[in-house]
Amino acid sequence: MNLISGIDVSASALNAQKTRLDIVAQNIANAQTTRGADGRPYQRQVVSFERELIRRTGEDPISSGGAALQSVRVGSIQSDPTPGQRVYDPQHPDADSAGIVTMPNVNLAYEMVDLITATRAYEANLSVVKNARQMAMKALEIGK
């Protein structure tokens, strides 16, 4: 039993959402990167979350018939396989012999939506932490 209930779950979510924000930042930063380490244009990275059962010592909620708390973690960070836009730009250093450059498959609109969703989810988890803290403070005031 934590003094602040559910803090470990919320902390895991804050972490996961922060990773997602990092990836969004990376995608936007590389929206024009036509040559990566492998010589190919940057590919958009996508984060997927998965749940993780929280086990506590001396407590097995499954055997006692209840459900277990589930925290969240980043399951995988994968490349988006959709092909990038091909633009005609013979001046570009990465243009092929026909003068066509393959741009990264980053869509700024998608990234902005992702950014907002991640921020809102982060805020929601933060407000849970705040409420849990308020509850803990109230518990400490019992009898005063």
Place this chain on the structure above:
Amino acid sequence: MAPPLLNRVSMIDPIFQSDTYQLARKLLDATALRQEAIASNIANVETPGYRRLDVAPNFATELRAQIAAGARPESLSTLQPSLTEDLRARSVRADGNSVELEKELIEMNRNTVDYEYLTDLVSRNIKQLRVAITGRNY
């Protein structure tokens, strides 16, 4: 021979075993557990296939039944709230997740108010005992 501790403290026991006090304690357990469930739900708001958790509904019904049947506080102590998947929650999303963020936030705020009310109730109970002992309110 000194009587066992249990008998010696029985003088102030009735105050700590009043229905209100016992009920408030049980409900505090349930409220703290619900806060954890809500934390889990909001944390997993974007996890595919996640089903929202809540305190098992049979806790409230059983508690009510036991109180109505005039259960003694000792028998109440075996009744513990537990978490369960909320089977009433329907998923309206493509990823099968049944969490609705707004609902969870409202539920969380309601839960916090519940908790504050209950801690206040317990505090008042203890204060009453203190007034009874000291004869003054401080």
